[in-house]
Amino acid sequence: MIIRRVKTGVPGMDEILYGGIPERNVVLLSGGPGTGKSIFSQQFLWYGLQQGEPGIYVALEEHPVQIKRNMIQFGWDVRPYEKKGMFAIVDAFTGGIGETAKREKYVVRDPTDVGLLVDVIKEAIRDTGAKRAAIDSVSTLYLTKPVIARSVVMQLKRVLSGLGLTSILVSQVSAQERGFGGPGVEHAADGIIRLDLDEYDGELYRSLIVWKMRGTKHSMRRHPFDITDHGLIVYYNKVLRVRGGRAFIEQLPEKVVEEMEKAAQKVEDVYEEAE
Numbered sequence: 001m002i003i004r005r006v007k008t009g010v011p012g013m014d015e016i017l018y019g020g021i022p023e024r025n026v027v028l029l030s031g032g033p034g035t036g037k038s039i040f041s042q043q044f045l046w047y048g049l050q051q052g053e054p055g056i057y058v059a060l061e062e063h064p065v066q067i068k069r070n071m072i073q074f075g076w077d078v079r080p081y082e083k084k085g086m087f088a089i090v091d092a093f094t095g096g097i098g099e100t101a102k103r104e105k106y107v108v109r110d111p112t113d114v115g116l117l118v119d120v121i122k123e124a125i126r127d128t129g130a131k132r133a134a135i136d137s138v139s140t141l142y143l144t145k146p147v148i149a150r151s152v153v154m155q156l157k158r159v160l161s162g163l164g165l166t167s168i169l170v171s172q173v174s175a176q177e178r179g180f181g182g183p184g185v186e187h188a189a190d191g192i193i194r195l196d197l198d199e200y201d202g203e204l205y206r207s208l209i210v211w212k213m214r215g216t217k218h219s220m221r222r223h224p225f226d227i228t229d230h231g232l233i234v235y236y237n238k239v240l241r242v243r244g245g246r247a248f249i250e251q252l253p254e255k256v257v258e259e260m261e262k263a264a265q266k267v268e269d270v271y272e273e274a275e
């Protein structure tokens, strides 16, 4: 049986994942402040929309108006897709307070009530026919109650994966923390992608590593990436190595690069044949 894959739409990322995220996987996108988690998850949804795949964005950290404004900066204007009913923001931020919030269709009055949140998410999925979801950030749901972290993620996973969606759960960790958001969460997730921003010798370097991804082979290396006016670009053909407190970006051997490219191309071919 072939595993269907969902392309992230982040250039270079699908090569690292040997073709994309296996369908229905719930992926923890973890990282410190300013590492690019929100942008990555928005790019993932935007790419889906370009492929005709509806999506939902669950906003727990930012006002929906601000999210749309941020996305436009990268050329990702979701408003026409909202009008068409292909995209929805679940507002779990405002609690329904404010004029703009009153116009939002999917408002979670009490975001600490996970049952309520799940109900609104289900409604948004039903209405849009979503195939992709991003929750930004899932850590907000259990910040003050770490003991419920695993059960929150499991509840979300049952709904999202059960309804056939492929999802990104943004997980905030502190800048120096080595983990991904707590043991319960890390094991419950089907995949973990870790984004990092580290200072070496007076300079900040962005890099990412796929820690786990059920259902597929993936690169085991730390790859550098950039954030540009068009979103993230991952250098799947390069590796970030640290020696003596200094960072070095090195080209990977041709053979390794080719293997990733071939795997990603194979997935493309399978899809083309299926069409």
Ligand SMILES: Nc1ncnc2c1ncn2[C@@H]1O[C@H](COP(=O)(O)OP(=O)(O)OP(=O)(O)O)[C@@H](O)[C@H]1O
Pocket: 031, 032, 033, 034, 035, 036, 037, 038, 039, 040, 172, 227, 228, 229, 230
């Ligand atoms: N147009 C751009 N070009 C280059 N870099 C940009 C651009 N826009 C934003 N950035 C970078 O992206 C960072 C913000 O990314 P993002 O909001 O995705 O971070 P995050 O990981 O979600 O952070 P947090 O957990 O703090 O919300 C900024 O700090 C900046 O470094």
